[in-house]
Amino acid sequence: MKTLKIWRKSRLSESHANSFANGRMGAIYAITFVMLAAFSLASCSSDDDNEDKVEQVTLYVSAETGTYQNVPDNNYVEGMLIKENGAANWECVSFMEITGFTYERGNEYELLVKKTTLANPPQDSGNVRYELIRIVSQKKIE
Numbered sequence: 001m002k003t004l005k006i007w008r009k010s011r012l013s014e015s016h017a018n019s020f021a022n023g024r025m026g027a028i029y030a031i032t033f034v035m036l037a038a039f040s041l042a043s044c045s046s047d048d049d050n051e052d053k054v055e056q057v058t059l060y061v062s063a064e065t066g067t068y069q070n071v072p073d074n075n076y077v078e079g080m081l082i083k084e085n086g087a088a089n090w091e092c093v094s095f096m097e098i099t100g101f102t103y104e105r106g107n108e109y110e111l112l113v114k115k116t117t118l119a120n121p122p123q124d125s126g127n128v129r130y131e132l133i134r135i136v137s138q139k140k141i142e
Contacts, residue, residue: 053117056133058085059098061109063141066092071125084115100132110136 062081070077080103081090095103098113114131121127 050119052119055115057113057115058136059083059109059111059113059130060085061103061107061111062090063106063108063139065105066090068092068094098130098132101130101135106141108139108141110138112136 060083064081065078066081067076068079069075077094079092079094080097081092082097083090098111101111101113112133112135114133116129116131118127118129
């Protein structure tokens with residue numbers, strides 16, 4: 001009889017330990033699930049983040065040219081100097097940077113352009129595209 005009682009007691013302790021372990025594992029699974037759900041929701045971006053931003057801006061093109069480093073071969077090449085309305089510094093870009101615009105050396109331009117900031121730009125290119133709407137002014141600089 002004494003042996004049976006000990007066996008029942010140890011059996012009870014074992015089942016109690018199992019229920020404790022199961023409860024603890026359940027809590028770990030629940031916490032893991034909540035964390036995964038939170039990360040999944042946090043990583044979802046709104047539709048606004050996946051859309052290109054399009055706006056009309058005034059661009060100034062200098063009569064002088066500059067040089068910039070070409071991405072594929074890292075050579076320095078000549079380009080035109082541009083800046084947006086209100087910008088302090090000139091940026092040197094390819095002569096083909098503004099779609100529909102042909103740069104003529106020695107001319108200063110004020111352009112109205114459609115500026116598209118790409119939400120998902122190609123890795124080997126910039127995230128901004130310019131398209132000429134109209135030439136506001138053109139002045140020959142001598």
